Amino acid sequence: xxxGGIYAALLTVVGSPYHLFLLAVAVPIGMFxxxxxxxxxxxxIVLVIPFVFGMDAVAGALFLIAMHSVVHTGGSVxxxxxxxxxTGPDAAxxxxxxxxxxNGEAGRALGAAFGASGLGGVIGGIFLLALLPLLQPIVLAFxxxxxxxxxxxxxxxxxxxxxxxxxxxxxxxxxGLMMAFIKLDPQTGIERYTFGQLFLWDGVDIIAxxxxxxALPEMIALGAAGGSMAGESKVAASYGLxxxxxxxxxxxxxxxxxxxxxxxxxxxxxxxxxxxDAASWICYGxxxxxxxxxxxxxxxxxxxxxxxxxxxxSKEGGSLLPTLFFAVPGSSGMAILLGAFVMLGIQPGxxxxxxxxxDIVFVLIxxxxxxxxLAVIMFIAVAPGLGYLSYVRGNLLIPFVLVLAFLGAFxxxxxxxxxxxxxxxxxxxxFLKKYHWPRPPFVIGLILGPIxxxxxxxxxxxxxxxFLLRPGALVMIGLILLTIGIYVYRLLRHKEAPEWMxxxxx
Amino acid sequence: xxxxxxxxxxxxxxxxxxxxxxxxxxGNFYDGxxxxxxxxxxxxxxxxxxxxxxxxxxxxxxxxxxxxxxNTPGAGxxxxxxxxxxxxxxxxxxxxxxxxxxxxxxxxxxxxxFDLRELEWIGxxxxxxxxxxxxxxxxxxxxEDLLATENPVxxxxxxLGSASWSDMMLLADALDLKVEIVPGFEGNEGEMSMMRGxxxxxxxxxxxxxxxxxxxxxxxxxxxxxxxDGVPNAVDIVTTERGKRLVxxxxxxxxxxxxxxxxxxxxxxxxxxxxxxxxxxLEDPELHAEAERLGLPIxxxxxxxxxxxxxxxxxQTPESVAMIKTAIDGT
Numbered sequence: 049x050x051x052g053g054i055y056a057a058l059l060t061v062v063g064s065p066y067h068l069f070l071l072a073v074a075v076p077i078g079m080f081x082x083x084x085x086x087x088x089x090x091x092x093i094v095l096v097i098p099f100v101f102g103m104d105a106v107a108g109a110l111f112l113i114a115m116h117s118v119v120h121t122g123g124s125v126x127x128x129x130x131x132x133x134x135t136g137p138d139a140a141x142x143x144x145x146x147x148x149x150x151n152g153e154a155g156r157a158l159g160a161a162f163g164a165s166g167l168g169g170v171i172g173g174i175f176l177l178a179l180l181p182l183l184q185p186i187v188l189a190f191x192x193x194x195x196x197x198x199x200x201x202x203x204x205x206x207x208x209x210x211x212x213x214x215x216x217x218x219x220x221x222x223x224g225l226m227m228a229f230i231k232l233d234p235q236t237g238i239e240r241y242t243f244g245q246l247f248l249w250d251g252v253d254i255i256a257x258x259x260x261x262x263a264l265p266e267m268i269a270l271g272a273a274g275g276s277m278a279g280e281s282k283v284a285a286s287y288g289l290x291x292x293x294x295x296x297x298x299x300x301x302x303x304x305x306x307x308x309x310x311x312x313x314x315x316x317x318x319x320x321x322x323x324x325d326a327a328s329w330i331c332y333g334x335x336x337x338x339x340x341x342x343x344x345x346x347x348x349x350x351x352x353x354x355x356x357x358x359x360x361x362s363k364e365g366g367s368l369l370p371t372l373f374f375a376v377p378g379s380s381g382m383a384i385l386l387g388a389f390v391m392l393g394i395q396p397g398x399x400x401x402x403x404x405x406x407d408i409v410f411v412l413i414x415x416x417x418x419x420x421x422l423a424v425i426m427f428i429a430v431a432p433g434l435g436y437l438s439y440v441r442g443n444l445l446i447p448f449v450l451v452l453a454f455l456g457a458f459x460x461x462x463x464x465x466x467x468x469x470x471x472x473x474x475x476x477x478x479f480l481k482k483y484h485w486p487r488p489p490f491v492i493g494l495i496l497g498p499i500x501x502x503x504x505x506x507x508x509x510x511x512x513x514x515f516l517l518r519p520g521a522l523v524m525i526g527l528i529l530l531t532i533g534i535y536v537y538r539l540l541r542h543k544e545a546p547e548w549m550x551x552x553x554x
Numbered sequence: 555x556x557x558x559x560x561x562x563x564x565x566x567x568x569x570x571x572x573x574x575x576x577x578x579x580x581g582n583f584y585d586g587x588x589x590x591x592x593x594x595x596x597x598x599x600x601x602x603x604x605x606x607x608x609x610x611x612x613x614x615x616x617x618x619x620x621x622x623x624x625n626t627p628g629a630g631x632x633x634x635x636x637x638x639x640x641x642x643x644x645x646x647x648x649x650x651x652x653x654x655x656x657x658x659x660x661x662x663x664x665x666x667x668f669d670l671r672e673l674e675w676i677g678x679x680x681x682x683x684x685x686x687x688x689x690x691x692x693x694x695x696x697x698e699d700l701l702a703t704e705n706p707v708x709x710x711x712x713x714l715g716s717a718s719w720s721d722m723m724l725l726a727d728a729l730d731l732k733v734e735i736v737p738g739f740e741g742n743e744g745e746m747s748m749m750r751g752x753x754x755x756x757x758x759x760x761x762x763x764x765x766x767x768x769x770x771x772x773x774x775x776x777x778x779x780x781x782x783d784g785v786p787n788a789v790d791i792v793t794t795e796r797g798k799r800l801v802x803x804x805x806x807x808x809x810x811x812x813x814x815x816x817x818x819x820x821x822x823x824x825x826x827x828x829x830x831x832x833x834x835x836l837e838d839p840e841l842h843a844e845a846e847r848l849g850l851p852i853x854x855x856x857x858x859x860x861x862x863x864x865x866x867x868x869x870q871t872p873e874s875v876a877m878i879k880t881a882i883d884g885t
Contacts, residue, residue, distance in 0.1 A: 094597040094606070101844075188750050232629075234738045237715030239664065246636070246665055249629035320746055374749065375765035376742045383741065384598035391848050397769035462626050463633065502738050509736045510708070510752050 050406060054177070057410030060106065061418060070111045071415065075422045078115035079122030083134045085452050086255070086459025089119035093384045100388065106411055108392040113368075113412050114419035116385055117169055120324075120360040121423045124161035128353070129154060129277070129437050130449040131263040132456060137324035137360035139258040140332040143209075143488050144345060144352025146266060151348045152278040155288060155435035159295020160350050161357045162427045164306060167299055168358030169420025171310035172317070172365020173413045179318070179369065180401070187370055190319045193515040195503035197524035199496040202326060204531045205333030206493070211346065211486035220485055224493025227252050228501070235505050247465040254325060255460035257494055259453045260473025265481040267449055268474075270442045277445065278438040292431040296424070298350045299358075305335055309355040310362040317363025317379070320370050324379060325495045327363045328356035333492070337531065346486070365416055372396050372409060582617065583645065583824060589621045591814075592641070592649030594634020596627045603848055604679050604812045605650050611835035616827065629665060630716055631655060636667045643817040645824030648676060653810040654717020656867050660875055661882065663715065671868055673815040674825050675860040677832045680811035681853045683779035684721060684804060687763040688755040689748035689772045697775045697786050700755075706734040710744035710753040713737055720882050721804050722757045725778065727881035728792055728800035748772060759808070761851050779805040799874065800881060806867045811853075813860060829857045 061067050081092030093116060100108040123134030128145035141161060148157035179186065190198075203221065210217020230241045231251035242248040270277065299306050309331040316327040335355035336345040345352050363379075370376045375396040377383035389396055394408055401409075437445070457470040480487050507515040515521060589612075593605045602625065609621040626634045631651040638649035658666050686697070694700050694707055709726075711719045714737050726733050736753055744756045745766045755775075756763075760782065766772055778788040778801055788801045814832060816825060835841055836854040845852045855863065870878070 091597045094602065098606075098610070101847075188746075191747075191750055191752060232713070232715070234713045237713065244664075246629040246633050249632075249665070250627075321743055370746075374746075374771075375769055376746050376749075380596070380598065380741075387598070387603065387848070393847075395765075395768070397765055399769070461628060462624075463628060506736060506738055506747075509734075 050403065053403075053406055054410050057407055058414050060407075060411055061110065061414045067107060067110055070107055071114050071419055071422055074111045074114035075118050075419050075426060078118040078419070079423060079427070081115075082119035082122030082138070083125045085126055085132050085134055085259075085456030088135050089116050090381050090384055092116075092119065093381070093388060097388055097391070100392070103392070105392045105394050106408065109389060109394055109408065109412055110415040112385060112388050113415045114422075116381060117361065117364045117416045117419050118165070118423040119381075120357070120364075121162060121165035121169075121420070121427070123360075124165065124353075124357055125158065125434060126452060128157045128161060129434065130445075130452065131266045132449060132452045133255065133258055135324075135360075136254055136258075137328045137356070137363075139254070139262075139325070139491065140328040140356035140488075141353055142258070142262045143332065144347070144349050146262065147346065147348035148350070148353065149277050149438045152438070153291065153348065154278060154438035155291025155432060156295040156298070156350065157348075157353050158427075158431045158434055159292035160298045160353045161295070162292075162424045162431065163296035163299035164354040164357035165361040166420045166424035167306055168310045168313060168361035169365065169423075170417045171307060171358070172314045172362030173417035173420075174365075175311060175314040175362065176365045176368055176413055176416075183369055183373055187318055187320075187374070189520055191515075191518070191520070192503040192506035192510065193518050194520040194524055195319075195321065196500055196507055196515075197521055197528065198322070198330075199326070199500035199503065201524060201528050201531065202330045202333065202492060202496045203500070204528055205330065205337060206489040207532075207535050208333055208337045208342065209345070209486060209488040209492070212484070216485050217489045220480065220487070221489035221493045224490035225497040226493075227257070227490075228494050228497025231498070234502055245465060247461065247463045247469075250461070251498060252494060253457075253461050253466050253469065254491070254495060256457045256466045256470040257473050258491055259457055260470040260475075261477035261480070261487050261490060263449065263453045264470070264474030265477040267446050267453075268478055269481065271446055274442060276439050276441055288432045288435070289428070291435060292428060295350065295353075296428075299354055302351055302354055305338070305351055306354055306358050308338075309334060310358040313359030313362035314366035316359070317366025318369050320367075320376055320379075322499065324360055324363055326499060327359045329488075329492050329495060331355040331359035332488070337534070346488070361420060365413075368412065368416070372400055372412070373398060584827060585617045586619045587646060588619050589616075589645075590624045590641075590647045591621055592624050592626055592634055592638045592647065592651075594626060594628075594631040594638075594649070594651035597623075597625055600850070601650055601652070601812065603850055605814075607841065607844060607848065607850065608679060608814065608832070608835055611838050611841045612828075612831045614838070615831040615834040630713075632658070632665045635670075636665075638815065639668045639673065639817055641817045643674075643819035643821070645816065645820050645828065648814055648816050648828060650812060650814045652717055653807060653813055653864075653867075654720065656807060656810075656864075657717060657720040657878075657882070659868065660870060660878055671865060672818040674818060674820045675857065675864060676814045676816060676825070676829050677836065677854060677856040678810060678813040678860050678863075679836060679854055680851050681779075681809040681855070682811060682851050683760050683777040683782060684725075684757060684808045685760045685763070685774045685777040685782065685785065686725075686755055686757050687748075687767060687772045688775050689751070689753075690770070691748065691751040692754035694754055694775070697791060700731060700775065701729065701791070703732055706732045707755065708753045709733045709735050710739040710747055710756050711735050711737050712740055717807075718758055721807070723882045724800045724804050724878065725757055725788070728794075728797035728804075729788065730794075730797070745771070759811070761849070764849070779808045796877060799877065803867070803870075803874075803878065806863070810860070810863055810867065813864075832856065 081087045123138035126132045127138045127141040131146040133139040145157045206221035232249045313327045335351045371382040377386045457466045591609045595601045626637045635651045641647040711722045747753045774785045
């Protein structure tokens with residue numbers, strides 16, 4: 049590894065006031081696009097490309113990477129405060145972030161989200177550096193066979209997120225899987241349950257589903273109960289810088305989890321085709337699964353905020369790898385970034401790994417890490433103010449959140465029908481909440497169902513049923529059996545349904 | 555104080571509402587107005603990039619206030635195309651989408667809400683040969699290998715019914731290729747799969763393989779349409795009459811890249827202004843320079859020429875349609 053080159057690249061970034069200025073401008077722009085539901089990082093990059101046009105390659109690339117890498121840091125804010133995800137991968141943060149706000153811990157939740165995002169981003173960058181020599185074999189080890197089993201593995205995590213009854217969790221999870229079948233069949237081109245509606249051809253939109261399942265029922269409950277988001281809390285109001293710092297401290301208190309989920313996130317990001325939604329939910333499931341006190345999940349466990357937020361920032365580091373060195377973007381956001389790099393005169397591909405081209409790679413990695421750190425510092429300043437929002441009276445807050453929710457649903461696929469879909473999902477979400485059925489399994493089914501279906505078909509077409517015997521597949525099968533084994537062991541140890549599965553969030 | 559500030563604002567708002575966007579034949583119609591440029595995909599990607607580039611330069615040649623991009627993705631460009639078709643034909647809406655929809659119309663697939671011939675064509679920005687790229691992992695090295703192979707060769711393609719899948723089916727039929735098509739590879743997934751040694755080849759638009767080929771992962775073995783140096787062309791390979799006609803259809807569609815159209819019934823005077831601005835934009839050397847930096851090939855055609863191309867592609871004899879149907883649907 050070229051340590052001199054890495055150090056020289058750091059000097060290129062921090063030694064130039066111009067580059068530091070660009071970082072300082074790019075970070076708030078990126079966070080803004082993440083924080084407004086429906087805008088998202090992709091649109092952000094597309095809109096700033098004209099401004100980057102005249103810059104030299106290093107400055108332009110630095111600006112874009114800085115902006116892109118902090119989108120999900122901003123995206124956690126509306127998830128935590130209102131249950132409205134800023135971006136798809138920030139949806140998993142709602143499950144515990146929103147209850148923390150309701151418990152009067154909005155500041156702590158925001159601090160944990162920022163700290164986790166920052167740490168995830170930095171670890172993602174380190175991961176990128178560490179894996180440079182091993183890149184090709186690892187990325188190429190993942191075929192549709194492994195994708196299918198990885199999706200199955202994610203689906204088994206439903207058991208961990210089922211609350212007081214495994215049967216309820218599985219039913220909700222399978223309902224989510226069924227909803228995932230609403231779309232144009234990818235293998236036959238036949239319409240499945242689309243009722244002639246073109247907007248359903250591409251499947252049930254995840255943003256609309258998450259908004260309906262989480263945000264709407266919470267607003268209904270808040271409207272019925274009166275008071276403010278944090279009004280139900282029995283603890284004394286805690287906001288201000290202290291809560292935020294406590295949240296950041298939580299990230300380091302749970303340092304093994306933070307590092308694990310950062311690495312898992314970077315790993316999933318590195319494999320093109322799985323996507324950020326899968327990364328955050330799988331990491332959320334992992335946090336619940338590996339916790340000694342899983343009963344706290346869904347009710348305001350800070351680990352439930354840390355896990356998805358580390359993952360959705362670290363995956364950006366991971367997805368830079370295939371984007372830069374294979375010219376195969378790891379995500380749709382990276383696809384746009386790839387186009388912008390080409391425009392700036394950086395030609396992604398294996399040639400970028402040649403020593404004379406590595407300078408720009410190191411600059412990008414530093415840009416990614418510094419932007420993540422800068423985002424945390426900038427947000428510490430405004431986070432206490434954001435925390436106050438959780439004490440705003442419901443009748444002032446609800447209209448504002450509903451506007452955000454409808455805006456988010458509309459902008460996600462730019463179709464008004466999506467708002468109707470969100471309302472329908474809201475009815476489902478309301479009853480799930482009312483009768484204490486767990487909601488996360490639904491989203492997991494909806495997100496992982498299409499990945500499982502698509503990769504199963506491909507794996508069957510490529511190898512037939514023998515795909516299950518590939519070495520990678522066998523490892524994944526082992527992991528799935530282990531997960532189920534742990535679950536069964538816990539059940540047996542507690543004899544009856546363990547008390548951690550009881551849910552009483554009202 | 556506030557009221558004083560508010561009054562002129564209200565007056566301006568009222569005045570802007572009062573302007574009738576329907577006034578006909580006025581040379582200054584576009585003065586200070588905003589044009590919506592519909593893109594049938596999400597932000598990012600080729601269609602979006604072309605529209606943003608062309609929109610920016612059209613603005614230079616029209617007195618409009620702004621040309622805004624309106625992304626209406628969904629259902630393989632159908633949502634965007636249908637939205638464009640039913641937009642108010644007042645000259646303030648134009649749009650771009652994938653002309654693979656021609657297959658949908660010829661085969662009478664679900665979801666097409668109109669006849670593509672009804673649209674007012676403004677121009678097209680590109681059109682490039684389609685080609686077969688084979689992975690270096692693959693035993694097939696040349697088109698001769700592919701034609702002579704005994705075992706079916708695995709080709710990746712996008713989802714069933716998509717334009718690229720339909721192209722693939724027509725080519726396989728035209729050249730009588732022994733292929734096994736594995737559908738469902740969107741975007742760059744097919745390239746990853748070739749690198750893993752799963753699928754052997756892909757048939758698609760040549761510029762989309764540029765990174766892959768430049769990186770040394772694969773090479774082109776056949777092109778359809780314009781000739782590429784050192785790559786055999788399908789017209790030299792195809793032997794049967796049926797094959798020649800199918801290749802011609804693939805070529806015709808490949809020529810119709812990145813079209814821009816207006817809704818049916820757009821007033822002729824405004825359509826002329828749109829066409830003129832589009833032509834000036836695409837003849838602007840600055841646009842060419844910018845397109846080159848963005849990696850967007852430019853091969854423009856304008857107005858009636860594009861209408862003629864579209865009509866030629868759609869006005870197939872019933873027997874040609876039957877031929878396309880057997881090639882694509884196998885029935």
